[in-house]
Amino acid sequence: MKDKMPVLTRRDFIRGTVGVTLGASVFGLQWPKAEARAAATSLVTVVRDKNAMDSAKNIDITVLEKMLTETLTKVTGQKKTKDAWLSLVKPNDVIGLVPTDHLNPTHDEVVEVVKNSLMDAGIPEDRIRDAQGPRNAKKCDTLIAIPGLKAHWLTGVGTVLKNYIMYSGSPSSYHKSNSAKLGEIWNLPFVKGKTKLVLVDSLYPLCDKGPQPDPRYQWNYNGLIAGTDPVAVETVCLKIITEKRKAIRGEPWPLSPPPICVEAADRVYGLGTSRMEQIQIQHYGWEDELLL
């Protein structure tokens, strides 16, 4: 076995050698050291409202609009929604909205509220498109990722990074240890640098991995989680899912398989930070079961 490639195993996670093993077996390069990345802070906002969705899963659009306004102003530091949008996108941009369409899909109401808010900010309707799928993304100048918060049975977490998997044209290539490579999709020429906002629909998350939704593992979190750093947003989502799982079982219930794509998106692809000490979480509104 000495001459063979090392295999990523459970033991790597216990020993803290995931990076070394993945570097040798998947990436064919040295796993960049944590110290190599300049320390920076990424802001992630968590805006929640108890009344955003009721127990029958009816969404209050007015409440959702207010949550989006608060999210945009807090993420950008602007006072008005219009200014917030225009600090993220250009008025002439073709803007692609990228919801998730399967396994706890993004609520239509969330997409609609985002679209209406952009139009209120002066973006013409014909410049706002559904950009799920590679053909649509190529025609866009700017992308707004709007995934639903969920765990995933093949990749551990399936929220932000996995939201662009169809852009790869070969989603099955990102199974097994290759799920660590999900971050590379964000660096494809027609994707790189286009994502100006990640807005996670966390009204009704799914904390077990599926593969199909099981309502016992879904709950009213009634939130929007947002930021401009996709890895930081994913890391906060991961924390919420992990804490909810622990609360359900009353003991640690780790995601299985472990979500190796998140740390790799940070350390290999430089998409953002997965280190909680570099993430500034600001939460507003309803605080029950915040899980952070």
Next chain:
Amino acid sequence: MNADKSNLPKTVGVWNRLESLRIINSKNIFKYMNGAGELYLGYRFRHLEVFDYTSAEQGNILVELYFMESPDDAFGLLSLDWGGEPVSFDGAPAATCKKSFTSPTRALYGGGLSRMWSDNMYARIMAERETPASKKAVITIGKAIAGNTQHPPEPLLVKILPLEIGGVWNLRMDRLSFFRSHLVLNSIYYLSHENILDLDLSAEAVIAPYEYIPGSGNPKRSQFLLVKYENPERAHQALNRFHDAYLPGYKKEITAETAADSPSLFKLEDGWIGYKLIGKHIAIVFESPDPESARIILQKNESNLLKKGGGS
């Protein structure tokens, strides 16, 4: 099989079944459910029939009937999660799996979703909105599906595992799963992203923790895995591969093939691991607090396996 043969009612409460039936096979399962299809292909999947019940006031009810190669495969799908409320259908006992596998759980309900095992069929019946009326409808549909079907016993491999070992270790039957695929194994207990146990559809495997609750302090757990391969050669080959991937740098000792031989034991970062090759079976125990616990769990399982004629 179709709607008539599965006895699905046309009307349940305020829900009406649409005439259209969707049939999904292994070629188009990914189109139907994306990557989730891997789960069903990880068992011996034949086809899926999908029915829709609609109600203007109460939301829809989705019925998915997964037809599998054998009852073992259908049992395996249910065994991935024993949570929920056991449901009794006509002629099928609703015993909770915490008692005994001699009266196995056939159906579970929670949050509007019923999952059930009936002969070689695994079914999911899910109400869009959970209400007392939708729960009643889901159960009614489940009874119709279960009617006139056989209730075979759980897989033989599952019965090998002793419920209690040495008066100390108790099997967590509510965490016991039957599977064939390493992707499924990883969703239960992560070992490696690669298939280091050479699992495929010809293999059968069961995994469950044994738990020891001392007088004071936290419970101690040892994870036990038993895999049955097509033949002893495959088992030997798989154990070799497992050792190379999981225990590089440790001396390989895959010589134990009789009950008198000791298992191979190694001290790792998360406790003791032990394995033994038993004919066409591999038994592995993970995370044991000490070598004696690992040894006794392996020995007792081996003893049961040999008693039931599974050693060859």
